[in-house]
Amino acid sequence: MKLLVPVKRVVDYNVKVRVKSDGTGVETANVKMSMNPFDEIAVEEAVRLKEKGVASEIVAVSIGVAAAAEQIRTALAMGADRGILVEHDGALEPLAVAKILKAVVAKEQPQLVILGKQAIDDDMNATGQMLAALLGWPQGTFASRLEIADGKATVTREVDGGLETVELRLPAIVTTDLRLNEPRYASLPNIMKARKKPIETLKPADLGVDPSPRLTVLKVEEPPKRQAGKKVASVQELVDKLRNEAKVI
């Protein structure tokens, strides 16, 4: 069984994100970039499926600037077998990414696509769902547990009310939540081996997709600064403030 794992290049989670002074977006020049942490979880899950003998091949795909090859290399060092880079310099919306992935699925014919539930840069939480819709495949989003047997995927999902378990017929789409697994660190010998694994480079046009944005960004700004807290003298005062100032009760 072949697995496809999309990996996105994002600003490293340790970096304090700054808004560009002209309000058009987030500063990414000279900022440390890494693989989206939810995608690391997706790669880890794929590698575990391969180690269990469930999967036979893992293809990591990234869509973005040429430097996104670094994130593919990371996936290869964690245990993916080969990579596909769909190179594109401009802005990418979830729908464009989903369309490109649909074309990659047509080319690669995987039985399962494991994606992160969202990327930590724009928090869209949309690509997996859009891809499932475009392909007409079943989806198990926010997975905290994944089991594959008899042509089916059993996915335990983290939902507001608790845990929900769904069974999907393969081929299917799964998106990962934080508790699915703890991703491994790439070992030095595996980093060295990953250098020899192939990465194929394509353009969206090669896949017949036009990735130009459908939305217009008006403005990006910092969230408002948190106000200092207030000390209250009594429970009465607290209730009064909640009712009349905050208007929450």
Add this chain to the structure above:
Amino acid sequence: MIPATTAAEDLAFGLIHVVGLPALTEAAGAPLSPDDIAAIVAEADRFAREKVAPGWQEADRHGAVYENGAVRTPPHYPALYRDWIAGGWQSLPAPAAVHGVAVGGQGLPGALWNAVQELVLAADTSFALGPLLTAGAIDLLCHHATPRQAAAWLPPMIAARWSGAMCLTEPQAGSDLGALRARAVTRGDGSYAVTGQKIFITWGEQDCSENTLYLVLARLPDAPAGTRGISLFGAPKFLPDGRRNGIRCGGIERKMGIHASPTCVMLFEEAEAELVGEPHRGLAAMFAMMNNARLAVGVQGVAHGARALALAEAYAAQRVQFGVPIARMPDVARMLAEMRATTLAGRLLALEASAAGDRARLLGDAAAAARLALLTPVVKAWCTERGVENASLGIQVHGGMGFVEDTGAAQVLRDARIAPIYEGTNGIQAIDLVSRKLARDEGAAMRALLAEARGLDARLDAALDGLARATEAMLAAQARDANEAQAGAAAYLDAAGWVLGGWMLARARAADAARYGALAEFYLRRLLPRAAARCAEAEEGRAVLALLAG
């Protein structure tokens, strides 16, 4: 504003753009691309920051604990050490094969290992010292082990399942190893029995590795006195049949810092050992790998500066006094800039030295070997002095909170203070630079270096002229009276460090002015002038001798 960068990014930049590792490895036939280098450094950084660093204060508080001959490291160390093994990092600089026997090394450049070490040392020095000593032992065995020894010892050490411990020091023999007394007698079957007491042995006993190979200096019965009568032996803690060898830990030291690194008294009681290398040639064998070990201690100084800087920058950005974050106060900005500039200068100088080692080893470049020999004492002493100074500045930036243990700033200083002492005190480094490295080729390697550094910046050129004059003065002093040269040596070494640090920053600026221009300018204007004062001091060795004569 100086653009913010992290240690890992600066290390990758230094390897790729300043010391030219891609071209060097290409010439050596095993090319590493800039992407390869960046990927390895980034993953080592992740391991250091996410796995090693979180426990560093807990490790300091718990320390190493001695009980009935056993040593317990902090509770999280054994699992962390297993992670170290799983990461395969120990194999980085070791060769793939020795004497045709596959030993499992990756055969990557020493300069890359230097970068990985800095990151792990900055995360938790006590932890990093174990693998660092193991790397030194591996290096030595790769040069001196017999094929049988290499096959038995190197694979488990390169996999980090076994650690290495270096056993030189004895109570009466510290800087003066010629005074050591440990004895070895033949057991008649080609092996030896070693008896003696070693002190201050780093990671001599611990609960992390499954076995330890002790490399021990001892005397054979017919040995001449002094340094020419010392042989090197290898003795495992557990023998091949599983028996415990006659080696035990008699206690550990209570120390100012590196609390979690056990510093052990090791008692050898007719321990079964094998001769490594030639009889009576043990000190020479040990010194052959001294360059690497000393560079590794210099890298500790850089690591301490980097950790102190990271803590101080974060604190200064959020501590408000007089209505603004203190980072914006001119004097705090000054302290942070000094820390940044000297840490980066030391980092690049250490990379330059280890890249020279790679050029010598991989390309058989004799001039590079001389360059490495010359730079080694400068990197060891100058970088560790800056490490202590930067750790102290880091406390100062924190104000009163720096003196309080919770911030970690105080721990950096306590951990940093040993680096100027061990692996040859900085005083011994200075004497090595002046009385051996300069004297042996009458200054030729130093003159070549000073000539090469010229032409990047007028202020740097002037400082190079000053250092060139001091060099001639040191050679003249050495010819007149070795004591006079020794009395000036520490100041001379320090001057060389300040000038060569300026050279490295000028090269970083030349490679990327937007990123390093402001910091280089700060160094060249504010810090480089210190070199002139140190040169003047170096030329006044006789002022010290006047006191000795009295």
